[in-house]
Amino acid sequence: MKLLLVGLIACCMSYTAYAQSFQNPVLDSGADPYSVFVDGYYYYTHTVGDRIMLWKTRNLANLREAESKIIWIPPQSTAYSKEIWAPEIHYINKAWYIYFAADDGDNNNHRMYALQNTSKDPFSDSWEFKGKVAAYPDRWAIDGNVFEYKDLLYMVWSGWEGETNGQQNIYIAKMKNPWTLEGNRVLISQPTNIWEKQGDLDDANNPPHVNVNEGPQYLEHNGKLFIIFSANGCWTDYYSLGMLQFTGDDLLDPAGWEKHPKPLFVKSEENGVYAPGHNSFFKSPDGKEDWILYHANANPGDGCGGKRSPRMQKIKWNKDGTPNLGIPLSENTKIKIPSQN
Template identity: 75%
Template sequence: MKKKIILVISLVYGSLLFGQQKTFTNPLLPSGADPYSTYHNGYYYYTHTTGDKLMLWKTENLADLKNAESKLIWTPPAGTPYSKEIWAPEFHIIDGKWYVYFAADDGDNNNHRMYVLENTSKDPFGGKWELKGKVAAWPDRWAIDGNVFTYKNELYMIWSGWEGHTNSQQNIYIAKMKNPWTIDGKRVLIAEPTYAWEKQGDLQDEKNPPHVNVNEGPQYLEHNGNIFIVFSASGCWTDYYALGLLKFKGGDILDPASWTKHPEPVFSGSENNGVYAPGHNSFFKSPDGKEDWILYHANSNPGEGCGRKRSPRMQKIRWNADGTPNLGIPVPENERLAVPSEH
């Protein structure tokens, strides 16, 4: 009788443990804005904004991010143009080398620019991270949220920037790159806030002027030959923060006329689900390469703004009949989701 009881208990415990391993709930961490991951040799290398340094996490399962190995990659030297307000880092593998792109300033937001570090080691937790310098286009203006991608064997960068020297509007720009740390030529404007849902920024204080129109956090996305840029719109300090979509129609990728904007946001907050201001996302595939997932940050309550209450979350996305991404609705925090497929 004891053996039967032990067997039953073992089976129940094993079933529960198996279930815990195969499902998860959001958020992945208590805090972490601007989440980004890179999949390499069976591991996800994850990062998010910390503000004063660059951190990297390593895990086989992003759903188990809270137990991931982590390492301090880089701390900026004090008193430099890139020593403060380090935002939206992204780790990329280009030509067999690791690069991390990030925005930073000297403590004055007007001086925000993009920078890049290089590591020639195959293991980003090893080797040495060296500053390659500022990544700037012409004209050299305020710039954040750089994302790099390869199109027809050429490297490009997209980012959010100001037209001039004042904080009145954030646009999406694109430029070709000579190499991973040098932009080739002028920047090209491909999107600016035009719809009402991109112009919500009514918090009035010195750091966030009223009515700031925002397009930021651009992310390249390709599926079945279709190319998109998903971006964040409106002020992150509002509950209106949401994701918009640009579609590449073909032709010259540096031609503004080659891009069209979806008239409505493609991913917004859900009061019913208790998820507010979802934004600054990235994308990743499941370990078996069969599923597409969105990684994003959001708040659990209204009015929590751009602070440290933003937490990383993820959910599977699908594709519409016309080839556009269907990001769905942010899932509630108590909803159990299956982990990304492994086989």
């Protein structure tokens, strides 16, 4: 009995030590990670490609043991049956919404779409397809992120200016309701800096054609509003995060958005983390800590495929109120779990 008791104590001590820390990545694979915290649970999703999945957990560091479910599979041969990218789950006015980008097998036709679930449990089979989410003009669009500002809903996303792929810009529009954009889209960012166009030279030493702003994410702290976005192509190791800061009075006025001159979050060869990007943010269960959730590769040249894995780490705030994302932590770093209630 004494040996059994000692064994149980040792087991519990070992579990407690493990439970209070974690190491990245939190899953072996999963691009474009996103989560929402509602009634004590995180609901998490990432790009699967041909369907939408949800995970449910009290601790995002414990995603490997989280409950999961396929909650929606698109009907075949529709405009949104292929290449389902960057789903996000939101809880708005006591209803669940999932926003995602998809096409019919032709990337030129990528658009954003919305699902709604009015039941209390997002794992229920009550998801309803609400249709395409598009502003004027209706162009190629991905990576929609919805947020509330002064009691109004807005969406930011990445899109093309015209009908062909020249570069990806960041646009914003007001929402009439959680599945409908209102009015014209407004351009608030386009790739202009070297770090937004950086990539490897081709075999003839020609500079790369990389002009990408994508994955915009709303972030607010002490009344200051930011859009953190991904720059460069995900196929390059230079995929990184940039920042727009709102300094105006009207979110739909491009002059009210100021781009930070340098990237905030870049690869760390020393820590073995490449192409960190397409992030989201979340607070710890007690609401006291701010965390970044992002995907990255463990090796150079891994590109945009299934080797991208979700990772998370706590962020800090600079004296001027801007976010300090730090550097991507290595897979050997033990990280204390988000602070609990």
